[in-house]
Amino acid sequence: MxxxxxxxxxxxxxxxxxxxxxxxxxxxxxxxxxxxxxxxxxxxxxxxxxxxxxxxxxxxxxxxxxxxxxxxxxxxxxxxxxxxxxxxxxxxxxxxxxxxxxxxxxxxxxxxxxxxxxxxxxxxxxxxxxxxxxxxxxxxxxxxxxxxxxxxxxxxxxxxxxxxxxxxxxxxxxxxxxxxxxxxxxxxxxxxxxxxxxxxxxxxxxxxxxxxxxxxxxxxxxxxxxxxxxxxxxxxxxxxxxxxxxxxxxxxxxxxxxxxxxxxxxxxxxxxxxxxxxxxxxxxxxxxxxxxxxxxxxxxxxGPIATRHSTIDRQKELNEKYCFQCNCRACLQRRVKLERIEQRKGEAYRCPSGNDHCKIYRSDALCSSCSQPIDWAIIDLSEKQVKKLQDTARTVDDLLKALDIERQIYPKDSLRLGSTYDQLAAFYAHSQDFNTAAKYCTLSNFIVEQNYGQVSIESADEQFKLQANWTEECGLFRTLGLDQARKEDMKELQEMMNALQ
Ligand SMILES: C[S@@+](CC[C@H](N)C(=O)[O-])C[C@H]1O[C@@H](n2cnc3c(N)ncnc32)[C@H](O)[C@@H]1O
The missing domain is CATH 2.170.270.10 (SET domain)
Structure with a gap:
């Protein structure tokens, strides 16, 4: 138009x-x-x-x-x-x-x-x-x-x-x-x-x-x-x-x-x-x-079609050109899915039984899968400790301590764990310990894929973010003496990254 x-x-x-x-x-x-x-x-x-x-x-x-x-x-x-x-x-x-x-x-x-x-x-x-x-x-x-x-x-x-x-x-x-x-x-x-x-x-x-x-x-x-x-x-x-x-x-x-x-x-x-x-x-x-x-x-x-354009791009185009919020089948399905993810993101905790398949939520008094009673006061205390460690972190050990506690209270696919993995990956990449950085990147990527699907905007964003981490922030090119403009150097770097993953 x-x-x-x-x-x-x-x-x-x-x-x-x-x-x-x-x-x-x-x-x-x-x-x-x-x-x-x-x-x-x-x-x-x-x-x-x-x-x-x-x-x-x-x-x-x-x-x-x-x-x-x-x-x-x-x-x-x-x-x-x-x-x-x-x-x-x-x-x-x-x-x-x-x-x-x-x-x-x-x-x-x-x-x-x-x-x-x-x-x-x-x-x-x-x-x-x-x-x-x-x-x-x-x-x-x-x-x-x-x-x-x-x-x-x-x-x-x-x-x-x-x-x-x-x-x-x-x-x-x-x-x-x-x-x-x-x-x-x-x-x-x-x-x-x-x-x-x-x-x-x-x-x-x-x-x-x-x-x-x-x-x-x-x-x-x-x-x-x-x-x-x-x-x-x-x-x-x-x-x-x-x-x-x-x-x-x-x-x-x-x-x-x-x-x-x-x-x-x-x-x-x-x-x-x-x-x-x-x-x-x-x-x-x-x-x-x-x-x-x-x-x-x-x-x-x-104009926009679900099989060719992402939901975000479609919504943006329809809003900018025709000034309406699309409520078609394709957009609504996606919105419901995102809302469910939003709910899960904030609420899921790991069951005190330690069983990886059980997830508990704030309104639960017992785990709905294994009936284990839940003491929310203990979980609250653990969350406070994590927050304190992350807010005042001076060394990587503080972040690792926080991660240990988080692993006890959040399930494996929790986005909160993902955010700590991201911080650790960035820290190790900055210290040029690329092997350890790659390990945390892989863990973070797994969580994004679990929550949003392998083929999703969020997973693609994560890949871009990781690539930016490797190529820009940690100065990998400079560290390895590679030239971003040379095709052979790019190929070499890609091979190294594949090997790391
Ligand atoms: C060409 S008119 C279609 C007929 C219109 N529904 C009517 O009542 O006259 C286009 C307008 O309909 C509404 N509309 C069309 N498709 C829509 C959709 N998928 N979701 C929400 N509103 C839509 C928007 O207000 C849009 O600007």
Missing amino acids: NQCQRAVKSDIDSQTVKNARRRLTPAHIAVGVMQTPACLEKIRPIAVGTTQTSTRLEDFRNAEVVSTPIQGRHVVASTVVEQGTSILSEEPFVHEIDEKWIGKRCSFCLGANTTIACRQCTFHRYCSASCESNNWTTGMHSVFCNLHGIFDSDMILVLKVFAKSSFDQRTMPFCFSQKGTEIPGLVSNIDCIPESDINAYTVGAQLCVDLFYWPKESVHLLVNIMAQIRCNRFAIKATVSSNTAGGMVEHQETAVGSAVYAQASMFNHSCAPNAFVTFDGPRITVRCSETVLKGKEINISY
Whole structure:
């Protein structure tokens, strides 16, 4: 998603505004004048109902839109939907060619053929007279043609939504009715958008309002539309062919435009989606990528995918771009697992029986496995001793004494033991006793793998941390007289590290 904070060219100055005003037509001003408080009312962000309601929209096949308090509106299968079946095919509410493709692809159907230039601006090109005429009318190029160079494609998309909402109340996606059931406005997540972005939106909106002599209320409306577009925009993809250096032709899926769809906007995201989108020009089609049972949610991915991106990266991307905390199946499973680890991390102790398989917890009076009674006062005392030794440690012997006590009270996979192993590894590496350091590194690594799994972000972090310890902190390269830039030296070091492990 291209973010709307770059929607208005920042180098706009008063002379440009004066020149732009000369190019205004009554339509530009009319767009703003037609905004009434009633329209603002309708465009407010959605208030999700407390009860489940369903809406059958015309273009959906074998699926319907349902609203629940947690998921908001989303699409569910109304019958068993076989893999590969199309459930929605829809033309955009508005669409706009991306800035860098203007003149290189047809501005209406986004095809590669560009034989005709726009008779007025000459920048936009078309594959046929019918595309030129369609873009002039339904594509609203008649309104925006002479503003080329003042606004970029992102801002034109915003203005198109604004204009179309005023001109054509019946089809605006923000408040359209179907068989008597109203679907309120597209989500904007406006309360979660960073303040700096809202400020940038406001500057852009204010500029348009000043330029077009629109009423002041339009600023609020435009900012809201920018936020809605941020959460609901689709990048229109097309196959772009290019010649490579070796004379081969390469085909790549590339974003050539952006669009807002009234009905495709009802699909929630999942990092493990069961549907995908394809484009035929600006027309979007959504198909199931697996068979979906009746009543199950149908999701698409907004970008991140669980099999390709880590949970942390996915959450970060969705939060930064679309301002929501993902609660899809893949993210929830991971969160539950982490919460369980969090609980175990703080609470597990070793059973006083000494049995490695028994773990006891603070709320236990007896071990739940072997029924051994627990004297928590003794364990508390041991924990105090450990803390004192670690806080005042002057020599490695203090750390080793603390470790001895910890081994009596914590199970083998306790993360608290892991942290002491880390300290010891760092100490020995610093003293250049690499054999002993390696022993503690291996113990620490074992604990991380036990808690988080061998293939996990935490294990990967541990590996990086260890590598940093070896190569940077303990100056292993310097100690061994190796050169980090030489391939042979790196290979030699890797072999040594393998041998140590
Ligand atoms: C294109 S809309 C989808 C329809 C939306 N649920 C509605 O009620 O209009 C995208 C917005 O839905 C919500 N959403 C979509 N997928 C989500 C998910 N996996 N977890 C949490 N919220 C999600 C977010 O607020 C997001 O910005």
